[in-house]
Amino acid sequence: MKFNFLFGRMAMKARVKNNKNILLSVGIITKNEEKNLPNCLEGLKPLLMAIPSELIIVDTGSTDQTKEIARKYTSKVYDFKWINDFSAARNETLKHASGEWYMYLDADEWIEDCRDLIAFFSNKSELACYNSASITIRSFVDEQMTEQNDFYAPRIARRFPDTIFVGRVHEYIKVRYQPRKYINCVARHFGYVSDNGKVLNKSKRNLPLLLESLDDPTTDLPHTYTQIANEYVIHGDIDKAMEYQRKGIDSLESDDIPERCALYHELVRLLCSQEKWDEALQIAQEYFSGKKTIYSTDVDIHLFLAIAWKNKNDPVKEQAELETYFRLRQLAEQKALDTADLLAANLCYTTVGYTNLAYFLYAILMNDTEPVKALENLEKIQGWNKVEPKVYIEMENSCVIAAKAWDWYPNHYDVISNDEEWGLQRREKMIEIWKNYPESRDSMAQALAKLDIQDDPFLLEVRLQQNMPDALETLEETLPTMSVTPYEINLLYYAMKENLDIDPFISRIDADELQDYIAVIDDWENAYQVITDYYQNYPNPPSLRGLRWKCTALEHILLQADVTDEVVQQNFISYVQSMTVLARALYKEPSEEALSIIPHVHRFAIYMGRAEAARRANKMAECVQYMVDAANEYPIMKHLVQAQIEAIRQDMNEALQQEQNRDAERASLYLQIKEKLRVLIEAGDFDNAAQILEQYQKLNPTDEAISYFWQKINNPVKPS
Incomplete structure (x- = not known):
């Protein structure tokens, strides 16, 4: 040289x-x-x-x-x-x-x-x-x-x-x-x-050239085996990749430091990816054996070992490897490690994904014993790369509760609100803490109040819950333009509770999505009473979508209510009236043929409308038959319709009994009158008898005894 x-x-x-x-x-x-x-x-x-x-x-x-x-x-x-x-x-x-x-x-x-x-x-x-x-x-x-x-x-x-x-x-x-x-x-x-397969196409070009170069006696074998293994990884042939990594290790000479690090690094990584934990531990031990210099590659291999020990259920060794990983990583970032290996090795500790994984694993270890330290590690994670979101969210929530770190969610709210994939679930956890841990609210509210995030429904809900100034006014202003998502539906609770006009918001909900949104009602506090009171004040929504929302909301709470409750029956009547208005707006008065092809729920409404018309005409038997038809069309409402039918039949029976009682009273009165007439006629008091008979004839004109009494009055029998 x-x-x-x-x-x-x-x-x-x-x-x-x-x-x-x-x-x-x-x-x-x-x-x-x-x-x-x-x-x-x-x-x-x-x-x-x-x-x-x-x-x-x-x-x-x-x-x-x-x-x-x-x-x-x-x-x-x-x-x-x-x-x-x-x-x-x-x-x-x-x-x-x-x-x-x-x-x-x-x-x-x-x-x-x-x-x-x-x-x-x-x-x-x-x-x-x-x-x-x-x-x-x-x-x-x-x-x-x-x-x-x-x-x-x-x-x-x-x-x-x-x-x-x-x-x-x-x-x-x-x-x-x-x-x-x-x-x-x-x-x-x-x-x-x-x-679009560009990387794979490159690899298909490269692999044959690399394999051919093995026949060249001047080829740098460790370097070439490293590259061949990398190409097989791109092809998805992990077994072949590991085969060439082993060949590369066998071809190493004492001064092949970059290739040695690269080959061992990738072999341990791939063995872990294939869940061959014992082999990974063995190859890592071989890598470290007799080695005095600490290279940047060591950082990654300690992380791979932590993963292996985690999967072998040895938390003590896992923690030791993770702590070594973090210590060496810090030295690597300070340029304090030998970097000769970086001429060949592509290291993972510089990537977001593996960095996330290391912090995530350490947070899991600390979760039960040191929740504050666990949160410190969770805070360092960027995005969801190599992190299981559901596990993260549950662990984050448990650590926040255990550590009483009530301002955690507000302090990370900008990240949470911008996460379209998992932000909603994290906000829901925040809401659960808000609802279930009253001691959290002051800290959370103070932290949230500092946020300058516009048009955020959760922040508006917090302001409404806290009765903060202008919150209700803001809700009223934003309802007409607010995004239509299941989360924004929560705000309808406050709007309905305060009797605000919700139709500008409701009228923008697509009919196909209505049933999904309506399920949010289950989370509302005292939802039944809020909805009942609201539609007593707003019985007739101006738009068809508003009418549909009313019907769907009432149906949702009715199906979970006690049918014997008087208010339930009032709500059911309101529901039927609105359903009838909606059905007739859509179909007018359909013919029997048209009626057979419209949706069952609308057939139910048409029959219930006809039942109401028959009731008003006092055709109670016809009314009941239409109700039976309605219940058969929409069975989920059968129990409520049946309650109405029973009420009508009870009214009919009571009316019949009252009529029978009145008939008996009349019969008794008629007998008394006729007995009075007989006494007057026998006494010769024909004038009074005639007056009473005229009144009686008006009361009971069909009584055949009337002609008999007139004959006695008009043709009196002279005493002998």
Whole structure:
């Protein structure tokens, strides 16, 4: 290496003699990269403008606008026939390079901030101390950039006579020149963002090339086995991936530190993913055996061990591994660990998902014994990546209660309210605490009062519960424009309780969604009385949807009520009246044929309307028959209809009994009158008898005895 270093410097001096102004050559290979290349080149602009440099682009057969875009940034654009060898294309860029230093990027990478790069190349004394440099490649797996992998890539090197790329796929500069500078510079890489099978197609291209390269005696076997295993992971063939990782481990030499770390790291990770816990523990022990240096890879492996011990139900060892993980992670973030492994290993501790998982596991361990510490770990979790939401929500809730951390939910309310997937469930837990733990309300209300979140139904509900100033006015103002979701339906409770006009809100609920929303009523306090009182004040909603809501709400509470209750029967009558109005608005007075094809609930309403008309006409038998027909059409209301029928029949029986009593009273009166007539006639008092008979004839004109009495009065028998 010393010889190469000296020879390289002399060769460089000789070569740079005619290119004194070129300090850095930047090489990029392209093919159909019109989407990515502008970002890549714009990211390089500050660097290229700040130091003496050149940009070299070698295109391997683009059919889009890639080369046209490239020529806007550099005149050094060259064509190269693709020969299924990435290192060959990279070496073509080296062929055209004249800078003392060489740096390479992919077209789908772009640098976030060039300032540290510029500082490095601008500091001649520092530059003289190094022969290579690494930057951080941050590979994203989604376009939202929520999940990423970081690794240190040796992308910068002095140009020596032996500077050459090797590796048909995942190419790299053959000699890793030392000493190396680690530059705090991040290049975002989007080559592995899932895009309609793009990643898999890349892997299908790469895998055969890597397998073929195994026949080349100059191939770096540990490196190649690592890459082959990675490609099999993309293909979903985990067993094959682990097979090549083991082959890679068997091919290691003592100085293959990056590949050793990468191979053991991925093998332990995949064994855990396959729930092969004992094998994972064995391979991890093999990795740590005899190793004195602590690498960044160790951070991840301790997390994998924690997962294994958790699944083997050993919380003591799980906790020990997690605490080691957090301790080493802190050292890694402080750049206090050896990072030679980062030249090959893609570590997990830098990703959101595995970071979440570590905090989540530790929170579960602390849940029962140290709820405050558990909450501290939950607070560090970002999103739901690698976290089971239902477990998180239940654990969060139990820790809040155990720790009496009443301001927890309000302090995290901005995150909760913006979480469309699980925010509602967390708000519901918050409401449960509010309802079930009165001691929580002061702290929660004070914390919530500080929030400046507009149009939030829960915050408005809290204000209404606390009778805060202007809460009712705000509700009345927002009802006409409020979003229609099951949660906003809760606010109808307060609107109905205060007799506000709810029709502007109700009239926007789609009929198909009505039944789902109406179930919210079950959570209302004293819902039956609130709904009953409201529709006594607002018996006739102005819109059909408002009428439908009234019918559905009344039906919902009626089905859960005691049918013998007088108020229930009044509500049922109100329900039937509104259902009849609704049905007739929809169908007028349908014919018997039309009646047979309309929904059962509307047939029920039509029959009940006919029953009411018969009742008003005092056709009680007909009324009862229509009610029987109605009950048969809508059986869920049969018990309430039956109660109405029984009431009608009872009224009919009482009326019949009263009529029978009146008939008996009349018969007795008639007998008394006729006896009076007989006495008067026998006494010869014909004038009084005639007067009484005239009145009696009006009372009971069909009595045959009347003619007999008139004959006696008009033809009296003279005494002998």
